[in-house]
Amino acid sequence: MKKTVLLVLVSLCFIVSFSAAAEEVTIDFWHAMGGHNLEVVNTLVEEFNSSHDQVEVKAQYTGSYNDTLTKTQSAVQTGTAPHIIQIYEIGTQMMLDSGIIMPIEDLGKEVAGDNSFDWDKFLVPVSNYYTIDGKLNSMPFNSSTPILYYDRDAFEEAGLDPNRPPQTFAELKEYARKLTIKNDDGTVERYGFTLGIVGWFVEQMVANQDATLVNNDNGRSARATASNLNEEAAVRFVKLWKEMVDEGIMLNPGRGWDGANQAFSSGRAAMLIESTSSVAGFTENAEAAGFELGTGFLPRPAAANRGGVIIGGASLWTIADHPEEELKATWEFLKWLSEEEQQVYWFENTGYFPVTKAAVEREMNNKFFAENPNYLTAFLQLLLSKKAVSTQGALIGTFPEVRQIVEESVEKTLEGNMTPQAAMDEAAERVNKSLKEYNQLNE
Numbered sequence: 553m554k555k556t557v558l559l560v561l562v563s564l565c566f567i568v569s570f571s572a573a574a575e576e577v578t579i580d581f582w583h584a585m586g587g588h589n590l591e592v593v594n595t596l597v598e599e600f601n602s603s604h605d606q607v608e609v610k611a612q613y614t615g616s617y618n619d620t621l622t623k624t625q626s627a628v629q630t631g632t633a634p635h636i637i638q639i640y641e642i643g644t645q646m647m648l649d650s651g652i653i654m655p656i657e658d659l660g661k662e663v664a665g666d667n668s669f670d671w672d673k674f675l676v677p678v679s680n681y682y683t684i685d686g687k688l689n690s691m692p693f694n695s696s697t698p699i700l701y702y703d704r705d706a707f708e709e710a711g712l713d714p715n716r717p718p719q720t721f722a723e724l725k726e727y728a729r730k731l732t733i734k735n736d737d738g739t740v741e742r743y744g745f746t747l748g749i750v751g752w753f754v755e756q757m758v759a760n761q762d763a764t765l766v767n768n769d770n771g772r773s774a775r776a777t778a779s780n781l782n783e784e785a786a787v788r789f790v791k792l793w794k795e796m797v798d799e800g801i802m803l804n805p806g807r808g809w810d811g812a813n814q815a816f817s818s819g820r821a822a823m824l825i826e827s828t829s830s831v832a833g834f835t836e837n838a839e840a841a842g843f844e845l846g847t848g849f850l851p852r853p854a855a856a857n858r859g860g861v862i863i864g865g866a867s868l869w870t871i872a873d874h875p876e877e878e879l880k881a882t883w884e885f886l887k888w889l890s891e892e893e894q895q896v897y898w899f900e901n902t903g904y905f906p907v908t909k910a911a912v913e914r915e916m917n918n919k920f921f922a923e924n925p926n927y928l929t930a931f932l933q934l935l936l937s938k939k940a941v942s943t944q945g946a947l948i949g950t951f952p953e954v955r956q957i958v959e960e961s962v963e964k965t966l967e968g969n970m971t972p973q974a975a976m977d978e979a980a981e982r983v984n985k986s987l988k989e990y991n992q993l994n995e
Contacts, residue, residue, distance in 0.1 A: 577607050577881040580634035582614045582624065584866070585694070592901045600888055607881040617643065617866060618952065624871070628652050633871045635882045638693060640866045641681060642951035645771065647869055648684065649949060649994045654872035654879070655689045656886065663876060664883040673890065677934050678907045681863045681945045684772075690867035691886045692907040694898075696829040697861040698756050699930050700851065704844040706731055706742070706822040717823075717848030721792050724823075724851045728801040731822040745796060746803040746821035748812040749962050751955030752864060753825060754781075755946070757789040760852045762859030762942045766987070771947035775991050779983035781958065782976040788853060790972040794965050804966050807959055817841065825850065827864065828930035829903040835926065847929040860937020862945040865904060903927075905934070949990040950983075957982050 597611045614620040617640040627633040704714035710730040718724040728744025763785035766776035796802035805811025815821040817837040838845040895911035921928040961979040964970045
């Protein structure tokens with residue numbers, strides 16, 4: 553009788569243990585990828601789930617980056633936070649100060665105990681942005697930079713070499729002048745250039761002149777306490793912007809991205825600056841409109857030092873307050889996303905950079921770049937960017953607010969209410985106040 557009872561107990565323990573081992577761990581992933589990119593994210597998640605029996609990832613589109621961040625902060629307070637959140641690059645300092653995250657290196661090395669993962673696999677310009685105090689804090693995901701797009705057919709019609717886009721501010725103005733078509737009544741049929749009022753472009757043009765946006769090495773050696781917006785790099789770009797709009801060779805579509813994109817795609821403007829993630833869309837639009845698309849590096853003042861571009865886009869952050877088995881499962885998913893196959897799929901289907909060296913090498917060997925030269929432009933500009941704090945990107949706790957301030961100042965300049973210098977002086981003063989208030993709360 554005792555033996556029978558013992559056997560039953562042992563069997564029950566085995567069944568319970570087996571059931572526990574076989575039980576799936578569920579991981580919540582909140583992201584801001586809408587439209588076509590939402591489909592790509594869902595495809596990746598479905599592929600992971602089908603190939604991993606012990607882990608199920610539930611992906612949820614949570615609106616914009618700001619929406620995702622706000623929802624996460626609320627969820628942390630109620631104990632319902634996801635395991636992974638996608639946050640734009642300018643939220644990095646805010647995430648570091650939040651107290652809710654686990655650095656990706658700690659997750660992989662200490663929690664998961666993964667000693668085989670190659671932390672040098674990422675493209676240096678990408679990992680540099682998210683590396684603070686020698687530690688990678690979030691998993692690089694959707695990365696992009698701005699490039700110059702142009703209508704090659706319009707270049708030929710205007711007597712310009714379609715294989716040589718403008719390289720300096722002076723050439724940008726000269727090319728725009730030649731590309732602009734004005735009617736007899738003074739109206740403009742086609743502008744030479746257009747650019748949406750987006751703070752990101754000012755940041756990039758500052759970096760391209762090897763200058764910093766804020767002090768203390770762009771906030772990398774110590775917390776940023778003062779803005780450099782009123783210094784030469786930012787001011788001369790806003791000045792160029794104002795001069796070209798006033799001359800009628802550049803269309804001012806207002807704030808945001810859509811107006812400039814529509815103007816370029818419809819042929820109302822011959823050049824614009826936009827994200828590398830738009831290469832596929834602009835290529836399709838150009839084919840539909842009957843012109844050939846060209847791309848080039850960002851122009852800079854001839855006298856300025858060459859800096860380069862800063863990685864934009866977003867990365868994936870891990871929320872720390874979860875059981876160990878769930879954190880280990882989180883690592884499995886994030887590690888899987890960084891593998892070559894997934895990186896190539898992500899790149900070819902979204903236009904965002906693959907963030908690993910192996911994926912780039914594979915695309916080189918497969919002649920993808922030879923067949924799609926506009927993608928190669930983006931990679932060359934990124935890889936040739938100077939390794940410096942100027943191109944590493946600024947760490948600013950109030951970065952979303954800073955961008956709004958910059959956009960308001962550009963608007964005031966283009967509307968003729970303030971000179972470029974006065975507008976940037978005001979912007980710097982407002983940013984300084986914002987930095988002071990933020991630092992007082994977080995130091």
